[in-house]
Every structure is written in structure tokens, then in C-alpha cells.
């Protein structure tokens with residue numbers, strides 16, 4: 001964009017007197033505008049990405065030119081994996097800024113605030129630049145810089161010893177922000193350990209289970225852009241999974257006439273954009289959804305062909321109504337009977353919303369038919385006992401309307417997520433780690449990771465080598481003081497290695513802190529179900545790539561990154577090589593180059609192989625005279641399928657159909673006694689990955705595993721149901737799960753722009769409740785949980801459901817005086833434990849300006865770092881899905897005279913008791929045939945099939 005305009009008189013004089021630079025001299029080499037004046041600016045054309053010139057922003061109004069190399073990569077600040085273009089200054093070889101990548105099919109050149117803020121994370125003066133080893137006691141905060149060589153030698157030796165002594169279950173990799181599309185899982189299987197542990201059971205496994213029990217896939221992928229009606233049980237327009245890609249498409253759909261309804265007790269920005277806002281009582285959502293289902297069933301607006309062919313209704317009639325003839329009409333009759341109690345009035349009472357609105361929305365959903373898009377992520381699914389039933393009941397509406405996998409409907413996630421082909425696949429591990437998946441929770445959708453400290457305290461086992469990766473349970477998990485107790489005890493955790501791009505409260509209790517790259521500092525593959533197509537993006541270390549393009553390549557990524565910041569991919573590679581230097585353990589063979597026999601694979605070769613085996617990518621690259629790898633290096637993303645609908649109708653091959661028979665009554669295709677597909681309109685289709693290959697309205701799995709009351713979609717009353725509240729005592733349900741669109745758990749701690757935008761997390765309360773309690777905005781409130789309390793400020797608002805309070809979980813980051821890091825966003829605190837299990841945290845001072853190379857650090861004007869609420873929550877494991885049920889029944893009172901803002905108190909003895917109480921709700925394995933988990937249910941890192949049987953335990957020991 002040109003800056004020239006006719007000089008004013010004052011400018012002319014000032015320029016002549018040299019008071020200001022001469023901005024109006026003729027400049028032959030003036031930069032051309034990217035777009036015509038008056039139009040929105042465009043993206044630099046890719047043929048100029050190797051040498052792109054812009055004016056230096058910091059020199060404005062002088063027009064000093066800067067030459068950049070533009071290198072694409074992917075954002076790492078949430079799970080959407082949006083595309084970024086990094087601008088590498090060719091003179092200084094530093095990344096100057098990140099903008100959107102228009103060639104990324106998910107984000108299409110757009111980002112939220114967190115994308116461009118990646119530059120803050122890279123230039124943060126507090127970032128970890130070198131590998132560190134503790135020198136004092138664990139948690140004491142004393143560190144020394146060490147070399148990557150010594151780190152690799154020490155850790156590989158310890159792992160080698162554990163594996164040789166058959167202590168494979170003592171090696172664990174616990175991941176917070178995932179990625180890698182199977183990279184680390186491949187490494188763990190090469191080591192032969194059942195070592196994958198995830199954060200998913202404090203995140204999304206409740207909703208995932210609700211979907212999986214229907215059709216095997218565990219997430220929804222709504223086609224918002226083509227929908228006629230959108231129902232969100234979340235704040236998806238502004239936050240949640242894939243929210244920038246989703247937000248674009250929700251708005252597109254609404255611009256084309258779609259209507260939107262939102263269930264949320266909080267008037268979120270999403271709810272404020274909706275046509276219908278239902279401020280539901282927390283946990284009541286499934287009751288509303290079943291009432292909507294009842295309207296659709298009673299009024300006959302269901303999709304009969306889809307129900308007839310694709311739902312296992314015959315199983316339901318045979319098992320539950322054996323006296324009825326197996327006809328579709330009888331099924332509809334039985335459905336009406338099964339849901340007769342879920343009247344709109346009943347749901348309205350449970351949820352405290354208008355019955356008329358429930359009916360109106362149900363009719364709109366029925367009218368939308370196959371164009372009904374819906375999403376439920378954390379929110380209700382992750383907050384409530386039985387939260388998984390919310391997702392199950394939501395999907396019931398998709399099933400009733402036949403909007404499963406349709407244009408404008410809701411597809412299974414697995415149809416839109418790409419799984420790469422790797423150069424080598426190690427065999428499944430022959431171990432089952434009960435510290436990850438204990439027998440009490442046979443259906444748990446992911447690992448019971450948030451119970452680990454309690455399992456260790458109970459003596460169920462120990463961790464000898466425990467990796468945490470972009471993972472901060474002390475701060476993000478419930479019951480963080482129990483984590484501190486476990487992490488501080490070397491008899492429970494022998495060696496803790498924190499792999500992290502940012503200082504965090506869990507890393508304070510590590511033996512090694514290993515700096516790993518942010519977006520643009522690492523290799524990675526990204527593919528998510530952001531819309532109705534399928535894409536893959538390449539997260540690449542941009543300085544390394546810039547150096548390669550300029551003829552100055554490096555061997556390892558840490559040679560190009562700031563300091564010695566490395567990346568997981570190369571770290572695992574080098575570590576694995578050292579665990580088995582002579583190949584005698586059978587590990588080394590999984591790290592041999594597919595292109596150079598016998599030689600260690602290089603990182604470029606790893607991705608070269610995947611890209612060469614990605615459908616249509618080599619051909620597309622060849623059109624530009626590029627290799628598949630160079631195409632991905634150049635554009636950073638590739639669209640594999642533009643649209644992906646109705647994949648359950650993919651055909652079975654002749655080979656698959658050989659010796660198969662068709663059950664005339666159900667249309668199921670049977671082979672070797674098991675359904676392998678479904679006949680639909682005369683075609684043999686693969687169906688869904690469930691035991692019946694259909695949508696399972698009736699779940700034999702739930703019956704077989706001890707939950708017959710949940711055999712069909714059902715409403716489960718939450719642990720924070722109104723019946724549990726004693727309002728006279730000051731009880732409220734607290735929703736601690738809502739997400740600020742500008743923050744990213746621990747990693748916003750070193751993003752100054754984000755900390756500037758969002759730096760407090762008050763307790764939201766409706767005006768009427770505040771009046772009753774005699775409270776006003778800014779008053780200090782003591783929020784009592786079952787194990788302690790926190791002191792927070794109040795925000796009184798009309799944008800909140802009466803009788804419910806909420807508090808965002810992103811704030812309240814802290815550091816002790818001996819800790820470094822995240823000074824943009826963390827309070828300085830003291831932590832004391834006056835007696836065993838009793839923990840006090842007091843804020844010493846809030847966020848303060850500080851001196852550093854970044855002048856902005858002395859300009860910090862905010863003081864509030866928020867309050868750490870999660871640490872005051874006990875664990876609440878859902879006995880079916882294994883999800884931690886985040887919502888809390890709290891008792892509110894005015895702060896006591898000695899209470900100060902941000903104070904926290906916790907009793908971990910009580911948290912252990914509450915863990916034991918919830919454990920009693922579980923219905924343990926074995927299930928049928930001595931199984932510890934249904935064979936058809938997946939695991940993120942699936943062990944060999946024989947390990948699913950409990951009698952294999954001895955070999956495992």
C-alpha cells in the first residue's frame with residue numbers, strides 16, 4: 001500500500017527544516033500496492049514468497065524496505081491447526097511476524113488473535129532456550145544448563161534398563177496438546193510400551209463417548225456452511241474445538257439463511273449471535289434434546305428411510321419388546337412409549353427454559369431434515385456426571401432427521417481427518433498399563449489420566465520414566481496439589497522429563513526441562529475435521545526451511561531455532577537410536593531410512609515418505625515441477641478431498657463379499673457370523689464401525705458391561721442437579737469450563753498481546769443472585785468446593801442464568817519466587833503446607849512490569865493475573881465414559897476478613913476421600929468372555945488383542 005499523499009504546508013516546512021524526514025521526495029523504487037486502493041489487502045503471491053519486500057513497520061513513517069522469505073507453517077495455539085505464513089527477515093534470519101496462509105483449506109487465510117500472537121511466544125524474553133537439569137531437590141527451582149548429548153544419554157540409558165528388566169509399564173508419555181498424527185505412538189510401539197497417556201479425560205472424552213456408542217466415531221464434524229439449522233451446545237462461534245474454521249462456516253451458513261440455537265447458561269458471544277438462546281440449567285441438556293426427539297417422533301418429521309436402513313431398531317424390538325412383531329411401525333410405537341415422559345414441559349422444568357421454545361426449535365430441526373448441523377464439545381459433555389449422554393441425545397436428533405453424513409448435516413469426524421501412511425509400523429505392544437486404563441473403568445473412552453496421583457498413592461505402581469509433553473496437570477487439571485505431592489515424590493515418579501515450549505507449573509517439578517518449539521519451530525502433521533472436506537497441513541520449522549532455501553542447511557532443527565530449542569520428532573528419533581544402539585532390542589530397526597538401507601532415517605525422509613503416499617499429492621506437486629515434499633514445504637497444506645459425505649455407503653469389495661450372506665430382516669451383511677456391512681438401496685455398503693455396522697440406538701455393549709439402564713439414549717441427572725443444591729446454605733452450581741477465545745491454557749503465559757487482552761477471570765453472577773446475597777461487582781467472594789476454597793472477584797451481569805455461576809479456567813497462572821517464566825501473565829505466590837495434605841497458596845503480588853530486551857515488558861499496565869480455581873476441585877470420574885465431571889457444587893460466601901484476592905486453600909486428604917467415593921460408582925471389568933474392554937472399542941495406542949483379556953495379566957506383570 002502506498003503512503004504518499006500531497007504534503008500539507010506544515011509538512012513542507014518541517015521537511016525543509018529537516019524536523020521530519022522528507023516523506024514526499026520522488027522514490028523510483030516505491031513498492032507497488034498489493035491491491036487496488038479501497039480494496040481489502042490481499043496475500044503476497046506465492047511466486048514472490050522467496051523474496052518479498054515490505055516497508056519496515058517500526059520505521060513508519062519512513063519507508064525503509066525489508067526483504068522477507070515467506071515460509072508456511074501451522075498454528076500450535078489450539079487444535080484447529082490453522083495455516084500461518086511466517087515472515088523471515090533475510091538479513092537477521094529472525095521471524096518477524098505470522099499471518100494467515102490462504103492455501104490452508106481449513107482456515108483459508110484467516111486466524112484468531114492467537115495465531116499472529118505466536119510471534120510473542122517466539123520472542124518472549126522468559127522463554128526456555130536451553131535444556132535444563134535440576135540441581136537441588138525436585139521442585140526447589142534450581143537448574144543448570146546441560147547439553148542435548150547428555151540429556152539423550154541419561155534418559156536413553158534409563159529407558160533401556162527399564163525395558164530390559166521388563167518394567168515397560170514404568171515408561172509413560174503424557175501428552176497435553178497432541179499433534180504429530182501418530183508419530184509418538186509409533187515410537188512408543190517401537191519401544192514396546194503401553195505408554196500413551198493423554199489429557200482427553202479432562203477435555204472431551206465425555207462427548208466423544210456419547211458419539212462413539214452410537215457409531216464408533218467419537219467426534220462430530222458439522223457441515224455448518226450448508227446447514228439450514230445449527231444447534232450448538234457450546235460457544236463454538238468464539239471458542240471450542242476448531243473454532244476459527246467453524247466460526248467462518250457458521251457465519252457462511254447463517255448468511256445463506258440458516259438459523260442457529262445455542263444452549264449455554266452464559267450469554268456468550270456465540271449465544272448473542274444466535275436466533276435462539278436457551279440458558280439451560282447445567283446438566284439438563286439431554287432432557288431438552290429428548291423432548292425435541294419426542295416432538296420429532298410424535299409429529300412424524302423423522303427420516304423414515306434412514307431410520308429403517310441405518311439404525312439397529314430390530315435389535316431393540318427383539319431384546320426389549322420380544323412380544324412385538326419386528327416391524328418399523330412397531331418400532332416407532334415403542335419409541336413413542338420409551339420417550340413419553342420427556343415432554344417439553346418436563347424438559348422445561350429441568351432446564352428452566354420455555355417449553356414453547358423447545359417445541360419451536362424441534363420443529364425447525366425437523367424441517368431442516370438432512371441439513372441439521374450440531375456440535376457439542378467440552379461444555380455439558382465434560383461438566384456433568386453422565387455428560388456423555390448429552391452428546392448421545394444430540395446425535396439422536398441427527399439420526400432421527402437422517403442428517404448423518406449429509407450435505408448440511410453432521411458427519412463423523414473420522415471421515416474428515418487424514419491418517420498418514422508411515423514408512424514403518426511396529427507391532428502392537430504386549431503390555432496393558434493399568435495406571436492408564438484400570439479395570440474399574442472398562443468403557444473409559446481415554447486413559448484415566450487425572451487419577452494418576454491417586455493410583456500412585458494407592459501403590460498401584462510407579463513411573464520410572466515419565467515424560468510430560470506440552471502438558472501442565474498441576475495447573476490445568478483438577479486437584480493440582482495432589483499432582484504436586486506425586487511429582488515431588490521420587491519413589492512414585494523416578495524421573496520426570498518436561499518437554500515444553502513454555503515454563504509451566506508442572507515443569508517446576510521436573511528433573512529435566514527440555515525446550516520444544518512453538519509453531520514454526522518444529523515438524524508436525526496436522527489434520528482435523530474442520531468442515532466437510534479433508535486436508536493435511538505441514539507444521540515446519542521455518543528458520544530451518546529458510547536456511548535450506550538459502551543454501552545453508554542444518555542437520556538438526558535446534559541449530560536453526562532460537563537458543564537450542566528443539567522439536568519432539570528429532571528428539572524421539574535420536575533417543576530411540578540410543579536406547580538400542582546395536583539393534584539387539586528390536587527397536588533400532590523401526591528407525592531405518594526407507595531410502596538408504598541400514599542408515600538412520602532423517603526427518604526430511606520421514607515426511608517425504610508420507611507425502612509421497614498421500615492421495616493425489618505427488619500428482620499435484622508434479623504439475624508445478626515439485627516433489628511432494630517440496631510442494632508441502634512451499635504451500636504448507638494440501639486438500640485431499642474437497643467434500644466427504646455419506647462414506648458409510650462406501651461399497652464392499654467383491655473379495656469382502658465372498659461367502660457373505662444378507663439377513664433379509666435387518667439388511668445386515670454377515671460373514672463368519674459377524675456383520676461386515678449393510679445393504680442399502682440394493683448396494684452392499686461398509687456401514688459404521690460398530691458391532692452391527694449400523695447406528696446403535698440400542699446398545700448391547702451397555703447392557704453387557706453392566707449399564708442396562710443406559711441401553712438407549714437417556715437423560716442422566718448431573719451431580720450438580722438442582723436437587724443436590726441447598727440454596728439456604730449458599731449452594732450454586734459452578735461452571736468452570738468456559739473458554740476465553742484469546743487464551744490457550746499455559747501457553748498464553750508468554751504471549752504478551754494475549755495477556756494484555758485477557759487477564760482476569762471474575763465469577764459471573766446474575767443481578768438477582770447478587771442482590772439476594774448483598775454482593776456487588778468487584779466484591780471478594782469465597783468459593784468453597786468439597787476440598788478447599790478460592791477467593792475471587794465478582795462480576796454482576798444480566799448475561800447469566802440466575803442460580804448458576806461461571807468462571808473461566810484460563811487464568812490464575814502462578815510462579816513461586818524461585819521460579820522464572822511467564823511474567824506477562826502470572827501472579828507471584830507463596831505455597832505452604834503447614835501439615836500433611838493441607839496446602840495454602842497466597843498471592844505475593846500480581847503481574848508487574850519487568851525489565852527485559854523487550855521494551856513492552858516495562859509497559860505492563862495490568863496487575864491482575866486471575867485466580868487458580870482448578871486446583872481447588874476434587875476429581876470426579878464419570879463411571880462410564882471416564883470423563884472428569886468438571887462442574888462443582890460450591891458454597892458461596894462473602895470473603896472472610898483475612899481473605900485476599902487469589903488466595904487458595906486445599907486439603908488433599910479430602911480429595912483422596914472424594915476420589916474413593918466416586919470410584920465406588922464404577923462397574924469394573926471383566927465383561928463378557930473375561931474382557932477388560934470391549935474389543936470393538938479403540939484405544940489411542942491399541943495393545944495386542946490378547947491383552948484385552950484379563951487372564952493375560954500375569955504375562956503382563
Ligand code: SF4
Nearest residue numbers: 075078082112115244
Ligand atoms: S483458531 Fe486455533 S489454530 Fe486457528 S489461529 Fe486461532 S489458535 Fe491458531
